[in-house]
Amino acid sequence: xxxxxxxxxxxxxxxxxxxxxxxxxxxxxxxxxxxxxxxxxxxxxxxxxxxxxxxxxxxxxxxxxxxxxxxxxxxxxxxxxxxxxxxxxxxxxxxxxxxxxxxxxxxxxxxxxxxxxxxxxxxxxxxxxxxxxxxxxxxxxxxxxxxxxxxxxxxxxxxxxxxxxxxxxxxxxxxxxxxxxxxxxxxxxxxxxxxxxxxxxxxxxxxxxxxxxxxxxxxxxxxxxxxxxxxxxxxxxxxxxxxxxxxxxxxxxxxxxxxxxxxxxxxxxxxxxxxxxxxxxxxxxxxxxxxxxxxxxxxxxxxxxxxxxxx
Numbered sequence: 325x326x327x328x329x330x331x332x333x334x335x336x337x338x339x340x341x342x343x344x345x346x347x348x349x350x351x352x353x354x355x356x357x358x359x360x361x362x363x364x365x366x367x368x369x370x371x372x373x374x375x376x377x378x379x380x381x382x383x384x385x386x387x388x389x390x391x392x393x394x395x396x397x398x399x400x401x402x403x404x405x406x407x408x409x410x411x412x413x414x415x416x417x418x419x420x421x422x423x424x425x426x427x428x429x430x431x432x433x434x435x436x437x438x439x440x441x442x443x444x445x446x447x448x449x450x451x452x453x454x455x456x457x458x459x460x461x462x463x464x465x466x467x468x469x470x471x472x473x474x475x476x477x478x479x480x481x482x483x484x485x486x487x488x489x490x491x492x493x494x495x496x497x498x499x500x501x502x503x504x505x506x507x508x509x510x511x512x513x514x515x516x517x518x519x520x521x522x523x524x525x526x527x528x529x530x531x532x533x534x535x536x537x538x539x540x541x542x543x544x545x546x547x548x549x550x551x552x553x554x555x556x557x558x559x560x561x562x563x564x565x566x567x568x569x570x571x572x573x574x575x576x577x578x579x580x581x582x583x584x585x586x587x588x589x590x591x592x593x594x595x596x597x598x599x600x601x602x603x604x605x606x607x608x609x610x611x612x613x614x615x616x617x618x619x620x621x622x623x624x625x626x627x628x629x630x631x632x633x634x635x
Contacts, residue, residue, distance in 0.1 A: 325392075325394070325492050325493065325496040326484045326496075327438050328438050328500065329482070329495060329496055329499060330481065330483070330484045331479065332499045332502075332503055333482045335480075335482055342532075342581075344487060344488070344495065346531050347366065347531050348488060348490065349583070350531050350573065350586075351363065351518075353586055353627070357632075362521055362522075363519070364388060364410065364411060364414055364520075365388055365391060365408075365494065365518065366388075366518050367386060367389065367501075368501065368502055368505070368514070368515055369385070369386045369514055370384065370386075370505065370509075370511040370512065371383060371511060371512055371513075372384075372467060372510070373510050373511055375469055376469035376510065382467075383424075383468070384422070384423045384424075385424040385426065385465060385467070386418055386423055386425045387425070387426040387427075387428050387461070387501060387505070388411060388425075388426070389430070389445070389497040389498055389500070390427070390428060390429045390430050391493050391494050391497045392443070392493055392500070393493050394493065398431055398432035399431070402431075404429040404446055407427035407448060408427070410521060411427055412450050412451070413521055414519045414521060415451035416450070417451075417525075417564065418526075419450075419451035419452070420566075421563065421566055424449060424451075425449065425451050426461070427450055428445045429446050430443050430444070430445060430500070431446065438478065440474075440503055442500075443500045445460075445461040445504050447459060447461035447462075447465075461501075461504065462504060462505045462508055463508075465505075465509065468509035468510065469509065469510045470509060471507070474507050474508065475506065477502075477503045477507055498515070514551075514555055517531045518531075520569070520635070522632070522634075523634075524565070524635075525565050525566070525567045525635065526565060526566055526567070527566075527567050527568055527569045527590070528568045529568065529570070529571050530548070530556060530570050530571065531572075531573070532546075532548070533573045533575055534572045534573070534574060534575070536574060536621055539618070541601065541618070542599050542618050542619075543621075544620065544621040545599070545619055545620050545621055546621055547603060547617065548570060548594075548598075548616065548617045549615065549617075550602065550614070550615045551614075553598075553617045556591045557591075557595075560591050560595070567590060567591060568590070568591045569588050569591060569594075571588045574586070574587060585626065586626065586627035587621070587624035587627055588625055588627045589624045589625065590635075594619055597619060597620055597623040598617050598618065598619045602615045602617055603615070603617075
């Protein structure tokens with residue numbers, strides 16, 4: 325699994341690692357307050373690009389992988405598993421806004437040789453009123469333009485040793501699914517940290533590890549890169565029963581990065597209180613420079629059982 329991640333990930337810089345650790349810690353925090361069954365696994369959301377004469381972003385889909393665990397039989401002879409029950413509710417919400425949703429199950433052909441074909445995926449569409457059957461993934465997604473030639477996504481040499489052992493299976497499963505899709509189809513694709521389902525709405529979430537910053541304009545604030553901000557804006561534009569939220573694991577501003585607490589803000593509040601004057605940030609997860617949206621810390625709510633119960 326680590327060898328695959330070494331080749332598939334473009335890099336694991338400090339921001340990327342902190343994002344991974346924040347997702348691990350977030351799920352542990354939800355479990356500690358009794359909400360672990362209200363969060364989906366991570367996945368991907370993709371939409372078609374303009375190549376091939378298509379209208380940009382005309383079609384979108386979201387797909388969630390089965391997490392492949394070491395030592396478990398994923399041979400062709402095993403029955404494919406039913407999707408997690410909570411995922412049906414989430415995918416119904418996505419379908420209502422025109423985003424088709426899939427759960428993808430794995431068949432492992434050769435766990436000893438790192439290649440695009442080491443894992444074969446089958447998908448089942450969710451959110452429909454009738455029972456569906458598994459089909460080949462990604463070949464069954466007809467809305468996307470096929471590549472004229474397969475793209476090699478396993479060409480990197482990244483040190484994956486810093487990824488914690490407990491997170492490797494989920495990261496590996498997500499990367500396998502991304503490579504399977506993106507090597508065959510042209511698209512714009514971004515990760516989905518997870519979806520929280522509340523009392524009435526489903527909330528795609530963006531999870532970050534942040535130290536609080538300060539300026540004279542907004543006071544104490546947490547920053548959000550413009551890319552994730554635009555992603556949350558997309559969910560808000562589609563709306564229906566789909567809302568979204570930004571989750572922050574606050575840490576001390578030092579090398580140890582001690583945890584100071586958990587906070588969240590819904591997109592409605594984020595859009596209302598974010599500063600109109602962005603800030604030049606540091607390095608993004610992909611190594612480029614960032615532009616940061618400033619959101620006052622005072623507008624965040626503590627992430628605990630009482631506040632989550634109100635969503």
